[in-house]
Amino acid sequence: MITKYYQLAGIDKVAVVFSIIGENVAVKLLKGLSETDVQRIRARSREMEQVSTALKKQVMDEFYLSVISQKLKSESEPESKKPFDFIDELADEQLIALLEVEEPSIIAIALAQVSSDRRMKVLSRLNPEAKGAVLMKLGSLNNVPLEGIVNVASQLRTKSLYLPKAVEFTRSGGKDVADILGQMTPFEEEQYLETISREDPELAAEIKKYHLTFDDILTSFPENLLRDLMNSVELDAIALALKGSSQDQVDKILGNLPQKKQAMYEPVEGAVAKNDVDKAQKTIVDAARQMEKDGRFSLEEVLGSAEMVE
Structure with a gap:
């Protein structure tokens, strides 16, 4: 059979x-x-x-696709002399989407036509078993007749016509989630981050590379950046945000304020609703994020520089 x-x-x-x-x-x-x-x-x-x-079924799928594609193809379009030249026009995500559902032999034939960098990008998305099978097939392509290779090219070319455009591909990661968290209320932000930390520690670690908190500002921002940030925020918001902070943290912030602001600073006395403190801290965090958007610093570099290796 x-x-x-x-x-x-x-x-x-x-x-x-x-x-x-x-x-x-x-x-x-x-x-x-x-x-x-x-x-x-x-x-x-x-x-x-x-x-x-x-x-x-595979043959019939190819047949139906070829019938439909003939209707879409312009009669004036010149025939290509290179069966796999259409691959060069595919974005990496499109190539991966095209090949990852194919048999190892088909994937191997296609990967033999692309650069080593693109091969690795496709292979990295395959499960270990499929990756091993593809590597084995890559080593025995000399046994595949020329007509078989041309047939594979024709099949993949037809299927590529139905791929989404490259701009439609997106893969949300830690940065995207961090951006979403940053738009939530402080309470929601904390709750969701705790849930993610429990259920997916790896994702939580990735999020923390891009997720800025008020504590990060106090502990990780260099003095020049801290000074620029605090000078851009109203003094009342700074005083409220520092409610409940240690004296060392308060002194660090005050030390980076202009003398005039230092003289005007008055700590917030008495009990204050936690929600109000959270909002004041978020005001400062939002100001820092705006500075990052303006290209004043890289959040990943600032937070990464705070990690210590023993």
């Missing part, structure tokens, strides 16, 4: 189509077939080995 796509020659696939949809319909869809061609296909149908159901 034939079970592998590359084992089928072009006439074999046409014979499969004939057997499934019938000769009359196939002849109408496959324009340009002569009577001699039809007779050859009939003969091939009789002598062919049995084809697996899964492979028949």
